[in-house]
Amino acid sequence: xxxxxxxxxxxxxxxxxxxxxxxxxxxxxxxxxxxxxxxxxxxxxxxxxxxxxxxxxxxxxxxxxxxxxxxxxxxxxxxxxxxxxxxxxxxxxxxxxxxxxxxxxxxxxxxxxxxxxxxxxxxxxxxxxxxxxxxxxxxxxxx
Numbered sequence: 363x364x365x366x367x368x369x370x371x372x373x374x375x376x377x378x379x380x381x382x383x384x385x386x387x388x389x390x391x392x393x394x395x396x397x398x399x400x401x402x403x404x405x406x407x408x409x410x411x412x413x414x415x416x417x418x419x420x421x422x423x424x425x426x427x428x429x430x431x432x433x434x435x436x437x438x439x440x441x442x443x444x445x446x447x448x449x450x451x452x453x454x455x456x457x458x459x460x461x462x463x464x465x466x467x468x469x470x471x472x473x474x475x476x477x478x479x480x481x482x483x484x485x486x487x488x489x490x491x492x493x494x495x496x497x498x499x500x501x502x503x504x505x
Contacts, residue, residue: 397463405460405493408440413492417442425488430504439497443504444490445473451483452476455491459505467498470505 410418417433417440424431424444431442443455452475459470471491 397466397468399468400462400464403460403462403467403495405441405457405495407457408492408494413440417492421490421492425490429490432502434497437497438494439467439502440492440494441467441469441502441504442490442492443469443471444488446488448487448489450476451485451487453487453489455489457491457493460493460495462498462500466501466503467495468503468505469493 413421414433414435417431420431420433421429421442421444426447427444428446429442429444431440431444433440433442441460445453445455454474456472456474457469458472459468461468473489
């Protein structure tokens, strides 16, 4: 009985195909972009008069345009989201999500327009929200 030698090119192509097939079948999730939520974070919405002076100044400098700011002191992390100049008043902002993942803090907010019963006024407004949470040394991702 004669022994057959396998062609090395055939072997390498087969190995690559098997490897690709394993990735496809296993659903390896490369580049899926999904984050795993570890837990929701407790927070407090901070009124303008209770903000640190330095943070108030940063907000004032940026309020004309939409902005996202993180600010921290030794105890707290402040997450600020502003929606820029609006032609009228009566806007509010909702915190839709604020949670911790493996590698970041995630915050998602929404600008809510004035309701029909609210007096809108004729002067522009600069809606923003500042949430305060326990200090964590994590990247913040605004959505």
